[in-house]
Amino acid sequence: MEVTIKKAEQMKAKPDENQLGFGTIFTDHMFNMDFSVEKGWYNPRIEPYAPLIMDPSTMVLHYGQGVFEGLKAYRNQKGGIQLFRPRENFKRLNHSNHKLCIPEIDEAFAMDSLxxxxxxxxxxxxxxxxxxxxxxxxxxxxxxFLGVRASHTYRYFVILCPVGAYYAEGFNPVKIMVTKDHVRAVRGGVGDTKTMGNYAASLYAGEAAHEEGYTQVLWLDGVEQKYIEEVGAMNIFFVIDDELITPALSGSILPGITRDSVLALGRSWGLKVSEKRITIDEVINAHTTGHLKEIFGSGTAAVISPVGELKYGDTVISVGEGKVGPLAHKFFETIQNIQYGVTEGPEGWIEVL
Incomplete structure (x- = not known):
């Protein structure tokens, strides 16, 4: 398919790069493509950024049949533009499509059109x-259509947003709260997909955490409510003694691309890296006995997010004296240097425009 391009008649003023927030400013153009059973995916086009016009009965509004991805483009030291592991995002998008009964998108075409x-x-x-x-x-x-079935038509779109740091507090330890009152996902569901409902389901617990002064919620498994799964917007890592531990993918945890990057780098550095089930009690006990060295999250938006405080019930633990740990700092610097072209990463991680 050939992508048609229609330029906007009037361009927006560019924002001050030193005052960028996250998710509030959008570029002049977007990508759109449609699907029907008769045509398949068709009419790929770049056109001016504009509202979507939808019937009030549009199925995504009622039944949440929709998925999304998140990745970034970076300006490298030579002034060029590069992407960090974008093909993994499109692979994961199709994984989400499959589980939500949405037709898959040709990954090579998605990459080219992006x-x-x-x-x-x-x-x-x-x-x-x-x-x-x-x-x-x-x-x-x-x-x-107001019937519960898979839709026969779809819209694929891509929007762009210049951003600064995800967290207003910058690369400093955040505070997270463990919840046992709420469940994000269970195995056999769609917890391992980026679908809208997963995030809607996290809002209530997130607001409760914010009211207590915590940045995000750390979710436990939905069955026994003792095994750690992930944080609202990131995967989670623990450094216990000399071991880097993250919960194993179980079908209810999002397979993060930054998570995978941390694991690959950790193994390449000769670290003891484990993907396994770990309980919240094990983490609390590791802190009590002095074996818990660091906690940090990983995700596209924040890259690495060190955790300085964790609350579980009436127990509040301080991690690393509230300072950024050495491994969190090393992963953050290494991944960012790869993303911005300061250093080379593993083969295939960078896609240059």
């Missing part, structure tokens, strides 16, 4: 330290 969109919007890729262009590919069900 490059074309970024080329049109290249002036929007910021160059200030720590900034990037956030990319949000999304697929939604578009049938105007």
């Amino acid at each position: 490059k074309q969109l970024i080329s049109v919007e290249q002036e929007w890729v910021p160059s200030a330290p720590g900034t990037s262009l956030y990319i949000r590919p999304t697929v939604i069900a578009t049938d105007p």
Whole structure:
């Protein structure tokens, strides 16, 4: 398929790169493509950023049949633009599509069309330290129908957003709270997909955590409620003695691309790396006995997010005296240096436009 391009008649003023937040400013253009049973995916186009027009009965509004991804484009030291492991995002998008009964998208075409969109919007890729262009590919069900079934039509779109740091507090330890009152996902469901409902289900517990002064919620498994799974917007890691531990993927944990990058780098550095089930009681006990060295999260938005405090019931533990741990710092610096082209990463991790 050939992508058609229609330029906006009037361009927006570019924001101050040193004042960028996250998820509030959008570029001049977006990518759109449609699906029908008769045509398959068709009419790929880059056109001016604009509202979507939907019937009030559009299925995604009622039944949540939709998925999305999140990745970034970076301005490298030579002024060029590069992407960090984007093909893994499109692979995961199709995994989510499959589980939500959405037709898969050709990954090579998705990659090529994204490059074309970024080329049109290249002036929007910021160059200030720590900034990037956030990319949000999304697929939604578009049938105007109030029956519970898979839609027959879909819209795939990609929007772009210049961003600064995800957390206002910057690369400093955050506080997270463990919840036993709420469940995010269970094995056999869609917890390992990036679908809208997963995030809607996390909002109530997240608000409760914010009211107590905590940044995010750490979820336990939905059955026994003792095994650690993930944080609201990131996967979680623990450094206990000399071992780097993250919960094993069980079908209810999102297979994070930054998570996979941390594991690959850790193994390449000769660290003892484990993907296994770990209980919250094991973590509390490791802290009590002096074996817990670090806790940090990983995700596209924040890259690495060190954890300085964890609350579980009436127990509150301080990790690493509230300071950024050496491994969290090393992973953050290494991944960011790869993303911005300061150093080379493993083969295939960087896609240059």
